[in-house]
Amino acid sequence: MPLIRSWVRPANDPEGSFPLNNLPCGVFSTPGTAPRCGVAIGDSILDVAAMEAAGLLPLAERPVLGEGAWNPFMALGPAAWERLRVLLYGHLAEGAVTAGVVAPFLCGMAAARLHLPFRVAGYTDFYAGRHHAMNVGTMLRGPENALPPNWDHMPIGYNGRASSVVVSGTPVRRPWGQIRPEGAATPLFAPSRRFDLELELGAVVGVPSSGPVSVARAEAMIFGYVLLNDWSARDIQAWEYQPLGPFNAKATATTISPWIVPAAALAPFRVPGPERAVPLLPYLAEPHPMTLDIALEVALAPAGQDETVIARTSARNLWYSFPQQLCHHSTAGAPMQTGDLLGSGTISGPGRGERGSLLELAWGGREPLDLPGGQRRSFLEDGDTVSLRGHARAGGVRIGLGACTGTILPAAEEPFGGGQ
Ligand code: CA
16 A cells, blocks of 8 residues: 655654554644644644634535534544545645645644543443453353353443543543452452453444444444553452443543544455354345454553553454444444444454453463563552554555553542441
8 A cells, every 4th residue: 555645744754653644533732722623644733623714624514623522523424534534635745735825734743732532422342352252251261161152143242431431641540349359258349459451442433323224334434443441440340240241340431542543544454354153144244344454552561660562462353343343233223323432342362462451461360460670460550551552554554543541540548438
């Protein structure tokens, strides 16, 4: 795939994240200015809200980029999404006649603060990573019964908490919760001791729906993708999850990367899904390859120390694509909204260094992870910083997803003043 060269020189760096082929959508502010829509190019942010206001990006009858969230633009649908890309190619490509007019709308990324890029309407988390499901199931039920009987037939998921989604860089405070320690007869209320990360991708729904949507239609509804860390309190989860699934264990925070990478930028990186021993029901068939070939990694930095990459894997390990997840989500008639966020579920690969959670990397605490400097980890410690990263690469083009980072703060004082 050829690199589309830009007059914004850093965008042509083969190791950069934001070439003209990418054009990811974020919300930014600078000191004294309000959050507004911006597009990353090289090491800069293009103030597309100001460009729209200046008449340089005619997208709709009313302005759609000025209000600090991409929802109004996403709701316009795929024709407008494509129009924006075409207009931006025209303004940013090498030799663009408008380069002199556009240059004042560039803002150095280092000077900007990044915000949540869209209003999260709803948040659903799937469980579509086969190796993760196998690893967790093996720990809980043994290798013979690792996968539940429904797993090979549909992408299973649960409805999460949209209000707890935060942007990269937001600190995450260790939660309190009801926990029943192993062997104890009764639970106690305490800070989580088994707080964990989950390496996931998130899909952002742009086009709303009512009623069931096909896999093909579902693909066309997805505006773009983010990295997603679904922070998880394993000890709270182990006690609360039966029979209704995760609840407070997943409600502390879910961190997403600040840039929505457009589906159009990742379209060249779609690859065939897995070979399946169990055929899917016809409604889940894909009309063309929809699995994303994105390299992923997790880095962990203890307080005051350098980070270590603790896992490297690929989004190719997802057993169900996002269009399959979204189609299945709609089958019972649930309306989808602009700004719905779908988490893929933890992405792990077959190897030990490819596991997307500490639960798996340290195998439930039985095989703690050794970090440089003599530190060991079974779960996250206060002060730890977790960073997820991802990119797709082909030929001279590297599409980066930006960073998805969070630092663990110590648990608060007992929230009910000791009145447990
Ligand atoms: Ca999850």
